[in-house]
Amino acid sequence: MSFWEYANPQKFMQLSRRVLPFVAVAAGLCLVIGLVWGFFFTPDDYKQGSTVKIFYLHVPAAMMAINAWVMMLVTSLVWLIRRHHVSALAAKAAAPVGLIFTVIALITGALWGQPMWGTWWEWDPRLTSFLILALFYLGYIALWQAIDDPDTAADLTSVLCIVGSVFALLSRYAVNFWNQGLHQGASLSLDKEENVADVFWYPALLCIAGFVLLFVTLVLLRTRTEIRARRLGALLARERRG
Amino acid sequence: MMPDLGKYAGAVLGSYAATIGLIVLLVAVSLWRSAKTKAALAEVEARQGKDNG
Amino acid sequence: MIALLLRDMRLAVRAGGGFGLGLAFFLLVAVLVPLGVGPESATLAKIAPGILWVGALLACLLSLDRIFALDFEDGSLDLLATAPIPLEGAVAVKALAHWAVTGLPLTLAAPVLGILLNLPQAGYGWLVISLALGTPALSVIGAFGAALTVGLKRGGLLLSLLVLPLYVPTLIFGAEVVKRGAEGMATATPLALLAGITAGAAAMLPFAAAAAIRINLR
């Protein structure tokens, strides 16, 4: 059986129904253990004090915000090339999740910025490009919502996702050019991996795993919903025709 | 039990509250939509099953 | 194709003056910002390059939905899609017509507005050069956004939302050229990048836009 078989909605529904509970439980476990460990059982950083605890939320959210877009790019390409409906619907399902992760990265970053840099918001390249990423997510979701016909919407959002990716990369570069920025600067002792003390690193790894699993869980669940909604629409339309 | 967060308590607690809040919201919305669609689909399938034999 | 170019330009000029109005909007932004921000010339001089570029961008944006929406509504787009000219070509020509009635007059008028905003002397040349190089990218990217939203009833604001993030690199490099030029610094790098964006967008996006239109029509 080829891998593409799972792109058939029925196969996908069967498989995802079996997998979903395990992923969900694993996500919950990783997140709870990682966050509790990080919040209650790690020491303060000598330089950043207790704000280092924000690390456990900020970094995984920021990583997944980008990875979600990459996943949408891949599934969009799959849809355009091989026309597997599940692929398009997975991209649709992932977008709000990615947006929420982006917003989490922005909020935690802003809250972190207040004690560290003395300002909520700074037009730092990394922060700026995240803001732009949030705009891409918003536009993508708005386009999905604005179009009635599901296949048309899938096609157009896929085109947008691909073109948008190119421009998102360009923006990242442009923004770097425009302002050198504070983020990643010397103010962070955690910046390089070898500098990260193990006490901070292990819970962080758990949290990253938790965010990844949470993302998978949510995308599976939401893709299942989208497939059902799609079928529902088709059945209703057929019913109307008699 | 509660660790001493010092003068950064607001930022740290705010981050955790915002993050957990947003994630819970997202999960809740996803579950709610899932349940709603599932029920609607089941209803239509039952109805059409009856009509079409 | 030339017929299409001429028709689009003629329509823009007839429809209450496409020309004049893009310009007028640009002018109004240049007037409103000092009114909102206040009259100190030092502040204005500092923000002038950025505001002028943002103004040009918004002026472009406002007229984007004309590119395809009118043709869609009255059925011309269906007929164009079945006509013997390739849709990619039609898209490129329409973007060109849009540039000719917005980007080009904006570029020519920009120095006058520079005066309103106290742009430093050294910046004028760079302002014109950067707009001349950058506004075609705005039209082409805009045509892509317009193609995506063409089926949607008055997708005007959705169009803005989709297009503005795509405008970010053009804006940054364009404003940077003027800013550096005004301060007497080297402008070669942002200028080259700006030209690169325009060339790349003009080469690739008409295909994406034509695909989007075909999808929207079916």
Added chain:
Amino acid sequence: MIALLLRDMRLAVRAGGGFGLGLAFFLLVAVLVPLGVGPESATLAKIAPGILWVGALLACLLSLDRIFALDFEDGSLDLLATAPIPLEGAVAVKALAHWAVTGLPLTLAAPVLGILLNLPQAGYGWLVISLALGTPALSVIGAFGAALTVGLKRGGLLLSLLVLPLYVPTLIFGAEVVKRGAEGMATATPLALLAGITAGAAAMLPFAAAAAIRINLR
């Protein structure tokens, strides 16, 4: 009349999200200006009140042509003009619906954008108050402009040109309130003038707008 209000709001929300999109444009202006102007927070703090007000004004402006043009194109306006509700009332209700889907969400979202532009702490309250008082005037004045241009094929930019000068007093007083508020100065005078403009516009302009529509229809 309530039916008309509900219909207009529903249409705005359905048509790709009238709500979200007015907001989105406001957000985009707040993002683009720093990208164009540069990242120094002192400069940004200084221009923040003006830019926020200009942004709100442009966000309003962009959606103005929805007020009547769509109804004109599909023939609803003819039918509304022959319906048993007075056209003046219909105009006022349509302006109100426009405010509810643009001005109101803008007002609520403005503080967040204040952060992006480094608005000084003291300014946030005044920003919200001035927008709450001023944006209704923007909608009513805009409805008048939209009524003037309703017969013209896509008079979008002409509309901007007509309306923007009318927006000038609102903009000046609104931005002034925020600027003074941010610097801790007294705001009573500009605030009173702002309220006066809104009250006057809401009382008079619906009549002018209804007259303009009647002329445009015949």
Added chain:
Amino acid sequence: MDLTVTDLAVARGGVTVLEGVHFTLSPGRALVLRGPNGIGKTTLLRTVAGLQPPVAGQISAGAEAIAYAAHADGLKATLTVRENLAFWAAVYGVQDVQAAIARMNLSDLADRQAANLSAGQKRRLGLARLLVTGRPVWVLDEPTVSLDIASVALFADVVRGHLAAGGAALIATHIDLGLAEADVLELGPFRARAKTEDPRGFDAAFGGDFA
């Protein structure tokens, strides 16, 4: 109430297109306007509906007795059939749209967005609006455009019902509706005669001999 039109002249784009139009429409009767394309039917109907002022002449009925249906249907693509109709019903202070939907054979489509209707279905929805106005005089501009034969018959039936209930209808059309109650007014081409004496009228002001 009668609709009486006396010596009416109507103009479009500043040019008088019809002159000396005369008719009376009594309750229970229909008047069918016929005439080649461009003769001025639409202009006449818009004038009667009160959307534009006449150049000369009188129209007895007030605009508030008239329900006008134009070439365009005034539908909102993003609203459903029911929502579209409910809006007009609310404007005219009528509660029940169900009857109108059923009457125009739209029940199956009631929850469909107007954008997803075919041309004829849209037209039926446009005509259903007449039923919720509750107004006595219907002024209809080519109501049967895009309708199939069955729908034309349905529509003729609806008009017949309206007439039987004491209404009246003024209908511009190119096809035969098969209405027994209908008189026909053939509009002939108008030859410009500077008849108007009003010194502020166009012809008197600009149309006479010039120095």
Added chain:
Amino acid sequence: MDLTVTDLAVARGGVTVLEGVHFTLSPGRALVLRGPNGIGKTTLLRTVAGLQPPVAGQISAGAEAIAYAAHADGLKATLTVRENLAFWAAVYGVQDVQAAIARMNLSDLADRQAANLSAGQKRRLGLARLLVTGRPVWVLDEPTVSLDIASVALFADVVRGHLAAGGAALIATHIDLGLAEADVLELGPFRARAKTEDPRGFDAAFGGDFA
């Protein structure tokens, strides 16, 4: 060149509306599509014109043999009659618009802006476009809407001329055009059957049994 349509299925809004459509159109012949409102005529014509992909089946003629005229005319209100037509003539590489203007009886209106035409005059202009395409197969969606009787006869004559010159025409209409060369295809309602076997097709993907 023949236009042969084999076992065609067409969909609108993701729902198949017609299935198993079969016909051949030879040069010199016309085919009239009939069927009630909403049966799927417009959808079928758009598919034949190449604007949307068929769900199943083949269409033998390439889109480049076809001139399509839709419900909407694609006129620009601010251009004159002549300018409107000259644009399409240029697109299709034809020089002469005068003949088409004269043929559709628009000579008097040639320099009038399209915005100032009556409904029927607009339609005539829309149809005049067909004459400047130079394409053999005309695909027409309710071409006679808004036309008066004389104009319908004129249009039927134009179609007859096109057929006599070796062209063909596929026409959806509710009225009788009086074309001797025409066959009639009655479209009947389609009942949903999950027939498509393409594993990536919609039915196979979403229509089967669900977990």
